[in-house]
Amino acid sequence: MLKKSTFLLLALLLVTGVFVPATLAQEPVKISVLHYFDLTSPGAAREINEVWYEFSVRNPHIIVEREDLFLEAFHQKTEAYAAADRLPDVIYMWPGGRSTSLHTLGLVKDLGPLLGDDAKYYKEAVLAPQAGGFLAELPQTMTSSHALYVNVALLESLGLSMPATYEELVAMVPVLKANGLDTVLMGAQDDWVIQSCLFSMIVGRLVGDDKLKEILAGEAKFTDPEFVSALEFYAQLYEDGVLHRKIMNTSYAEVNGLFATGRAPFLIDGDWKTSNFLTDPTTGEALIPVDRQDEFVMTIFPAIPGEINAASSSGVVGVGYGMSSKIQAGSAKEAAAWELIKWLQGPEVQKLRLETGGTIPSRVDVTSDQLEPLVIERIRYYEDILVTTEVIDNIFEGEVYTPINIGLQEIGLGFATPMEVAQRTQEAFDIWFARQ
Secondary structure, three states: OHHHHHHHHHHHHHHHHHHHHHHHHHOOOOEEEEEEOOOOOOOOHHHHHHHHHHHHOOOOOEEEEEEEOOOOHHHHHHHHHOOOOOOOOEEEEEEOOOHHHHHHHHEOOOHHHHHHHHHHEEEEHHHHHOOOOOOOOEEEEEEEEEEEEEEHHHHHHHHHHOEEEEHHHHHHHHHHHHHOOOEEEEOOOOOOHHHHHHHHHHHHHHOOOOHHHHHHHOOOOOOOHHHHHHHHHHHHHHOOOOHHHHHHHHOOOOOHHHOOOOOOOEEEEEEEEHHHHHHEEOEOOOOOHHHHHHHHHEEEOOOOOOOOOOOOOEEEEEEEEEOOOOOOOHHHHHHHHHHHHHHHHOOHHHHHHHHHHHOOOOEOOOOOOOOOOOHHHHHHHHHHOOOEEEEEEHHOOHHEEEEHHHHHHHHHHHOOOOOHHOOOOOOOOHHHHHHH
8 A cells, every 4th residue: 555655646746747847837828919911912811820820839828819900990900009008919010100109109129139149040131220219020021112013015015115214104104095094003092002102212212311311300391392392293193194193092902903904004002012913822813823923023113303313212121020018028928929929020931921922031041932923023123223212101200291191192183282282291290390
């Protein structure tokens, strides 16, 4: 009996010694996530399965409560969470722009100390200080907010070729109109699109970053001739027939099909738009099939009269994921949130984003031999850019760039003049600047 009891006691101690530490180490931790996610994109199913589900499989003790939103719904929810001081544990965010308050109000942590030696796996440029002066989000890429998508086959069928100058682009308008086609498409129903994907590039060409920084410092004005001239050139796009006011009635999703089906030879958007044209792995279908993707190229807007920066495009460090500053340092929740952020910017996930959306990795250890032609073209497109300039909504805060966003739509619709938009923007800036 003694031997049996001793054996049972030893067995109990052995089981306790083996399993108690593991149980403690794997105690469930719940983290909330606000994710910017287009559930209709071709790679959506793969992301859900290969990113989020796979993370749960590998980390069963981390319970992720994820909220997926897209476009304005996401930004509105972020603002609501911030105003209520209830930011989720992990949040998808920008390096500035519409995420500026998250940076400057200290609502998210500096990820630099958590990244530590793993910084060696990332391109140096993506780890530069962001809007709050620290690394608030770990970027997944570098982003060009302006790209000119070109249906080369459509141009050639009409006896046209790639325009090198704005004048050559304007000369195409009558030919395209005679064939019932538009010249340049944009999905500009949401007011951010024109500013981010077109006007920021124009400002970079005609105004330059130095002037923008002078305006930001209160040493120059939006009503100065340089900025007004950029607005005037933008207005000229409508006068010359390069743009049509109906782009303001075209949704961001609708424009994908219009371009893919040849409604116009040109589309202006960000480099991220590539992902909408790729093969959906769940259906095997694509808006632009693989065997037609060689008919399309990505480049930048042709030379603009009076430009001071040739072959420039607007760009910024890409989006990524930040962590709520309310999470206690050294806690199990911080460890869990960081484990998720590391996974989301790890080599496997960045490879997936490269293959499904052509997202150029921020890591130095990611490659793939399974890329569609449009993804390869997106990578090549960066060779066309000699200078990268600021995106307006990344350098100015929302109350300053919102009058620009709305004003660009009003100029296109004939409701405002360039000077009126410049004056309204300067007034908004003066109010913001007085509080600084």
